[in-house]
Amino acid sequence: MSESAEEINTLEQDVDLAVHLKRVAYHAGMMLGIDATKDEQAYHRRRVNRLNYWIQGYGTLLGMVVTVSPESSSESDPILTRLIVSPGVGIDALGREVLINEDYCIDLGEWLRAQSETDLREGYDEVENRLWLKVVVRYQDCDVAKQPIVGRKLNLSTDAVQSSRKADSVFLTIVPEIPPENETRYKPWSSHDPIDDETPDGLNLTEENYLTAVEGANEEAFRLLQLHSRMLFALQNNAVNPPIQIDQIADSGFILLARFAIEISDLNIILDAQEGEAVVNPNDIYVNNLVRPFITTSSQLDYLSRTSGE
Structure with a gap:
């Protein structure tokens, strides 16, 4: 995937969770330039992003279901098969809102033919004869409303035009990858290591005694306090902002929507397919939307508490 220098700069800012934010200090008679305007915008949007990251978490809130169309086929040979992502809302792994307001459709055969052998080998399980792929999404800026501006260079061969607005959009893509074994481990923050499963060793004697007393009095209160x-x-073994390599910046922020497997006896069937040939059949595709991270809201917990006895 290729990003503009401006988008890479935005990603570098969003990944940086440790730097203190700054906003404009307005005073009468102060002259404000473009840098002040950008700082003011960045302050507000990054505050919301960090609030989402640390408090809300990341994942799907509603929708964004990945399905195959058609769901099945009476044909035994490969046919035109599409992957569809439905409308939905979520928060990506850097705390940014993801809003899909219409169906997204991918011709799976065309996508497979466009991939290199090296990339597809990353997701091919030779033991089970399955090609594993995952669907991921993240927030992305979209330049809109182009308009002329005052040129800053002499003898430009084209008119000076820039976008006057940044629209919220999404980056949706498919990645070949065999599912990892520890995918279900609890990880509240995407850019930080999972928290330990047991009571930490750093508690002092007073705190350990307090925790023990609560355990004897109320089991639910103990689990919450633990x-x-x-x-x-x-964060003891994590910097607030763990280092991310420059070549990983563009991959930052993606959240998993689904994993799906294509049963195929030989990967060369896909690699040798000619343009215009169908290479997949929906009967050979298995989609799992439940492997994705979900955001649990207070309203969901309230609903569960009200209906637990029904």
């Missing part, structure tokens, strides 16, 4: 004690030390 979780809070783990949260106290969650």
Whole structure:
């Protein structure tokens, strides 16, 4: 995937969770330039992003279901098969809102033919004869409303034109990858290591005695307090902003929507397919939307508590 220098700069800012934000200090008679305007915008949007990242978490809130069209076929040979992502809402792995307001459609055969052998080999399981792919999405800026501007260079061969607005959009893509074994481990923040499963060793004697007393009095309160004690030390082995390599910046922020497998006896069937040939059949595709991270809201917990006895 290729991003503009401006988008890479935006990603570098969003990945940086440690730097203190700054907003414009307005005073009468102050002259404000473009840098001040950008700082003011960045302050507000990054505050919301960080609030989402640290408090809300990341994943799907509603929708964004990945399906195959058609769902099945009476044909035994490969046919035209599409992958569809339905409308939905979520928060990506950098705390940015993801809003899909219409169906997204991918011709799976065309997509497979456009991939290199090296990339597809990353997701091919030779033991089970399955090609594993994952669908991921993240937030992305979209330049809109082009308009003329004052040129800043002499003898430009074209008119000076720039976008006057940044529209919220999404980056949706498919990645060949065999599912990892530890995918279900609890990880509240995407860019930080998972928290430990047990009570941390850093508690002092007073805190350990307090935790023990709560355990004897109320089991539910104990489990919550134990979780809070783990949260106290969650960043002990993590910098607030762990280092991310430059070549990984463009991949930052993606959240998993689904994993799907294509049963195929030989990967060369896909690699040798000519343009215009169908290379897949929906009967050979298995989609799992439940492997994705979900965001649990207070309203969902309230609903569960009200209906637990039904």
